[in-house]
Amino acid sequence: MSNKCIITIGRQFGSGGREIGKALAESLGIPYYDKELISLAAKESGMDAEVFQNVDERATNSLLYSLSMGLYSFGNKFSATGDLPVNDRLYILQHQIIKKLADEGPCVIVGRCADYVLKDRDDCINIFIHADMEYRKQRAIDIHGVSKHKAEQIVNKTDKIRANYYSFYSGQKWGVAQNYHLCIDSSKLGADKAVMLIRAYLDIYGE
Amino acid sequence: MSNKCIITIGRQFGSGGREIGKALAESLGIPYYDKELISLAAKESGMDAEVFQNVDERATNSLLYSLSMGLYSFGNKFSATGDLPVNDRLYILQHQIIKKLADEGPCVIVGRCADYVLKDRDDCINIFIHADMEYRKQRAIDIHGVSKHKAEQIVNKTDKIRANYYSFYSGQKWGVAQNYHLCIDSSKLGADKAVMLIRAYLDIYGE
Numbered sequence: 001m002s003n004k005c006i007i008t009i010g011r012q013f014g015s016g017g018r019e020i021g022k023a024l025a026e027s028l029g030i031p032y033y034d035k036e037l038i039s040l041a042a043k044e045s046g047m048d049a050e051v052f053q054n055v056d057e058r059a060t061n062s063l064l065y066s067l068s069m070g071l072y073s074f075g076n077k078f079s080a081t082g083d084l085p086v087n088d089r090l091y092i093l094q095h096q097i098i099k100k101l102a103d104e105g106p107c108v109i110v111g112r113c114a115d116y117v118l119k120d121r122d123d124c125i126n127i128f129i130h131a132d133m134e135y136r137k138q139r140a141i142d143i144h145g146v147s148k149h150k151a152e153q154i155v156n157k158t159d160k161i162r163a164n165y166y167s168f169y170s171g172q173k174w175g176v177a178q179n180y181h182l183c184i185d186s187s188k189l190g191a192d193k194a195v196m197l198i199r200a201y202l203d204i205y206g207e
Numbered sequence: 208m209s210n211k212c213i214i215t216i217g218r219q220f221g222s223g224g225r226e227i228g229k230a231l232a233e234s235l236g237i238p239y240y241d242k243e244l245i246s247l248a249a250k251e252s253g254m255d256a257e258v259f260q261n262v263d264e265r266a267t268n269s270l271l272y273s274l275s276m277g278l279y280s281f282g283n284k285f286s287a288t289g290d291l292p293v294n295d296r297l298y299i300l301q302h303q304i305i306k307k308l309a310d311e312g313p314c315v316i317v318g319r320c321a322d323y324v325l326k327d328r329d330d331c332i333n334i335f336i337h338a339d340m341e342y343r344k345q346r347a348i349d350i351h352g353v354s355k356h357k358a359e360q361i362v363n364k365t366d367k368i369r370a371n372y373y374s375f376y377s378g379q380k381w382g383v384a385q386n387y388h389l390c391i392d393s394s395k396l397g398a399d400k401a402v403m404l405i406r407a408y409l410d411i412y413g414e
Contacts, residue, residue, distance in 0.1 A: 012385075130385050175383060175385060176383055177335050177384045177390035177392075178219075180384070181391075182390065185388045185389070188388050188412070189411065193414070196411050200408075200411065201404055204404050204407065
């Protein structure tokens with residue numbers, strides 16, 4: 001069972017969710033997608049990946065308006081998204097790519113509302129990784145190169161952007177236990193043990 | 208490590224948190240406290256347990272007012288709580304009893320803001336158990352004897368009371384992943400496997 005599921009990972013900034021997701025995918029021998037989804041979306045649309053990079057996991061306020069105006073469809077052709085803000089175009093492209101990747105087989109997908117996008121599948125395990133502020137600040141400094149005096153501000157701001165994005169596109173609250181199969185505080189375990197725990201979950205779930 | 212910790216369990220109504228907590232305590236060979244905290248509070252205060260039963264895990268709006276008026280202290284003597292509403296008297300008694308029980312050694316404590324009460328200890332594992340609405344409705348009918356057409360209403364109402372209680376006394380949001388070491392959807396695993404997962408967590412945490 002361990003490697004038969006689609007695993008989605010939501011994560012607070014600085015919690016190590018990306019590292020955990022990557023190590024988990026490697027240990028299960030299945031593909032891992034995070035920022036890779038931007039390159040795939042760029043390839044599908046013919047746009048520059050850098051344009052998408054700047055708006056990744058950021059919500060606009062235009063999607064509902066655009067939907068109500070019938071400015072695009074959720075079909076297989078992307079041409080109808082041409083008039084949308086780039087945030088929404090990226091979301092729609094990622095939405096379709098995530099569904100396609102899940103159809104192809106087991107994988108780990110980090111962020112991008114993947115739990116919501118795949119909500120109708122019964123082979124998904126949705127995980128949320130969070131951590132205490134000290135742990136996240138330190139990781140922001142050590143790994144993301146954030147300056148010490150700005151670390152807390154950037155952690156909070158990035159989380160707010162992610163929460164808005166998740167809430168805007170899914171209509172659900174980000175980080176509320178109810179939305180996930182399993183939520184883990186990575187600052188209490190560290191990344192390696194968090195991976196062990198997820199492996200244990202998959203084994204127990206599949207028994 | 209498995210049986211060296213104080214384990215607190217918050218739970219949605221109908222999620223099986225009580226059953227999971229009890230089975231976990233039995234499997235670890237440590238004491239379990241849930242409604243037992245009412246009897247202990249009644250014994251300490253000399254009041255009737257039935258009076259406390261009716262207000263258990265329900266908040267009043269009076270505690271901050273009472274605190275500001277200096278109507279009682281958080282010392283070891285309970286006499287100063289005499290003028291408080293019974294909800295607050297019970298909270299204060301349970302607060303003190305939970306601290307004392309934790310000092311005595313490893314145990315499982317369900318509900319009653321135990322995670323918040325014991326927040327200054329470093330030997331606590333805080334767990335939140337939730338489940339999807341169908342699972343909880345069915346358990347409310349089967350185990351709590353709730354009628355089918357009122358099940359959803361009672362599930363939602365009980366959760367709201369618990370959320371208010373938790374928020375009122377702890378100042379934190381109930382059911383937000385951030386507040387717990389581990390959150391588990393019991394409807395995806397069932398009670399037995401949820402216990403297995405918590406045991407796995409304790410083993411991995413203690414390695």
